[in-house]
Amino acid sequence: MRFPVSRTVGGKIIGFFRELGAFSILLGQVFRHTPGLLRNRRLTTEQMLRIGVDSLPLITVMSIFTGAVAAWQASYQFQGILPGAATTDFLGAAVSAALLIELSPVLTGIVISGRTGASIAAELGSMRVTEQIDALETLAIDPVRFLAVPRFTAGWFMMPFLVIYSYWIAHFGAFAVAYFMLDVSGPKFFNSVQEHFHLQNVIGGLVKAAVFGGGTALIGCGVGFKADGGAEGVGKATIRSFVLSAAFILIADFVLATILF
Amino acid sequence: MIEIRDLHKRFGDKPVLGGVDLDIPDGEALVIAGRSGCGKTVLLKSIIGLIRPDRGRIRIDGEDITVMGRRELYRVRMKFGMLFQGAALFDSMTVEENVGLPLREHTRMSWPAIRRKVEEKLDLVGLPGIGGKKPAELSGGMRKRVGLARALMRDPSIVLYDEPTTGLDPLTSVKINDLIAEMNDRLHITSIAVTHDMLSAFKIGKRIAMLHEGRVAFDGSVREFRRSADPMVRRFLEYQRDGI
Ligand SMILES: Nc1ncnc2c1ncn2[C@@H]1O[C@H](COP(=O)(O)OP(=O)(O)OP(=O)(O)O)[C@@H](O)[C@H]1O
Ligand SMILES: [Mg+2]
Numbered sequence: 001m002r003f004p005v006s007r008t009v010g011g012k013i014i015g016f017f018r019e020l021g022a023f024s025i026l027l028g029q030v031f032r033h034t035p036g037l038l039r040n041r042r043l044t045t046e047q048m049l050r051i052g053v054d055s056l057p058l059i060t061v062m063s064i065f066t067g068a069v070a071a072w073q074a075s076y077q078f079q080g081i082l083p084g085a086a087t088t089d090f091l092g093a094a095v096s097a098a099l100l101i102e103l104s105p106v107l108t109g110i111v112i113s114g115r116t117g118a119s120i121a122a123e124l125g126s127m128r129v130t131e132q133i134d135a136l137e138t139l140a141i142d143p144v145r146f147l148a149v150p151r152f153t154a155g156w157f158m159m160p161f162l163v164i165y166s167y168w169i170a171h172f173g174a175f176a177v178a179y180f181m182l183d184v185s186g187p188k189f190f191n192s193v194q195e196h197f198h199l200q201n202v203i204g205g206l207v208k209a210a211v212f213g214g215g216t217a218l219i220g221c222g223v224g225f226k227a228d229g230g231a232e233g234v235g236k237a238t239i240r241s242f243v244l245s246a247a248f249i250l251i252a253d254f255v256l257a258t259i260l261f
Numbered sequence: 262m263i264e265i266r267d268l269h270k271r272f273g274d275k276p277v278l279g280g281v282d283l284d285i286p287d288g289e290a291l292v293i294a295g296r297s298g299c300g301k302t303v304l305l306k307s308i309i310g311l312i313r314p315d316r317g318r319i320r321i322d323g324e325d326i327t328v329m330g331r332r333e334l335y336r337v338r339m340k341f342g343m344l345f346q347g348a349a350l351f352d353s354m355t356v357e358e359n360v361g362l363p364l365r366e367h368t369r370m371s372w373p374a375i376r377r378k379v380e381e382k383l384d385l386v387g388l389p390g391i392g393g394k395k396p397a398e399l400s401g402g403m404r405k406r407v408g409l410a411r412a413l414m415r416d417p418s419i420v421l422y423d424e425p426t427t428g429l430d431p432l433t434s435v436k437i438n439d440l441i442a443e444m445n446d447r448l449h450i451t452s453i454a455v456t457h458d459m460l461s462a463f464k465i466g467k468r469i470a471m472l473h474e475g476r477v478a479f480d481g482s483v484r485e486f487r488r489s490a491d492p493m494v495r496r497f498l499e500y501q502r503d504g505i
Contacts, residue, residue: 127351132350132352134349135411138338139363146366
């Protein structure tokens with residue numbers, strides 16, 4: 001009790017690295033089982049559908065408004081920096097690039113971590129506390145192969161599609177604002193989008209998407225597997241999974257940005 | 262043959278098992294008795310390798326499972342079936358998928374063939390025709406019986422039962438006890454059952470081991486158990502009669 005602050009901070013730091021180690025081990029186990037994926041294809045397609053169905057409505061709403069606000073803000077910030085007409089000339093390009101490399105991957109990632117990641121943690125957590133994971137073990141079925149691999153695979157594989165979808169949808173929102181509120185014509189907006197469209201940005205955005213999707217699913221699995229303490233423990237695991245994966249996305253976003261761009 | 266030597270397990274600073282020694286020959290029908298929270302489930306889970314003991318050895322047919330890696334452990338587990346205290350059915354799957362899972366994962370049998378075998382096992386536990394239901398639609402006792410069907414699916418040579426009859430009505434209890442006894446008699450399946458229910462214990466067990474303060478405090482035939490003058494056994498039997 002003499003140095004409670006340093007002790008808790010120190011404890012948290014040690015805990016953080018221990019956690020990081022545990023997730024790395026889980027990742028290693030998942031990779032080891034990935035070659036057997038064909039055997040799990042039924043389970044994997046189930047998870048892919050689930051990620052899509054779970055998150056599409058929220059991603060749609062999120063994307064339309066993200067696009068809209070991005071257009072509005074871009075136009076506001078251009079004022080006074082760029083000469084009059086240029087404000088609208090570059091609007092499409094600026095919004096589109098920001099969406100592709102940053103806004104769509106990160107925000108879709110956050111939606112996924114709240115929706116899919118948390119539901120994975122809740123599902124596997126309740127399987128843990130009701131001994132279903134023990135039951136798999138007694139049937140000589142590896143829970144990592146049976147539960148984590150399909151979810152991880154579905155996570156990194158589906159996220160790029162969701163991000164592309166979000167990116168497309170966001171253009172509707174952005175264009176609506178540009179057209180109705182900022183007086184930018186259709187051809188002007190979309191020409192600008194097209195002229196400054198770089199393949200490198202697409203690749204960057206999709207790499208981010210895959211990392212965020214895989215990471216979120218892995219965190220959901222890891223947290224769920226470790227749940228204990230009945231229904232309360234499952235609730236805690238759900239929240240923990242969201243907090244950890246949201247933090248992961250923001251940190252990974254920065255790291256990837258410095259590597260990719 | 263299962264040999265347990267000097268088994269220790271603690272959770273945090275709470276000792277649960279403190280030196281359990283137990284030999285279980287093939288074909289034995291052993292009942293593990295003891296007060297609630299004395300570590301019966303922990304012992305059962307240690308035997309199948311779900312819990313790693315802190316100290317001691319568990320040998321299954323001569324192989325020490327406490328030092329085994331995952332893959333070897335899975336090979337040994339193929340000999341086992343386990344019925345969990347809370348049934349532990351997979352609630353995202355139907356009854357049929359639950360019971361059929363071991364064969365689906367470990368054999369190349371076609372799904373129709375697996376379904377036939379599933380139906381056969383469901384019949385055995387007295388629940389024909391419920392394959393399409395989800396576990397949430399079943400009563401506690403029905404779930405337990407589905408769990409039993411799943412444990413028996415691979416025709417194991419050793420079956421661990423964690424409280425097979427708690428939560429069942431008396432009539433169903435009798436049926437399940439008969440089933441367990443019959444599998445032991447006819448198929449020579451080694452059965453290890455944890456139970457509070459002395460009626461059930463006397464029906465399915467030929468031998469009783471009683472856990473007390475982390476050790477085997479009594480080990481003998483059912484007859485010996487009932488006639489034992491050991492005050493600890495007497496007290497346990499009296500509590501049982503009073504319905505605790
Ligand atoms: N995973 C665990 N973590 C911490 N403590 C545990 C764990 N599993 C069991 N225990 C503790 O070990 C003790 C023995 O538990 P166990 O489940 O073996 O009891 P039991 O004899 O099966 O009781 P019951 O008849 O009520 O099922 C209990 O005090 C329990 O709190
Ligand atoms: Mg128990």
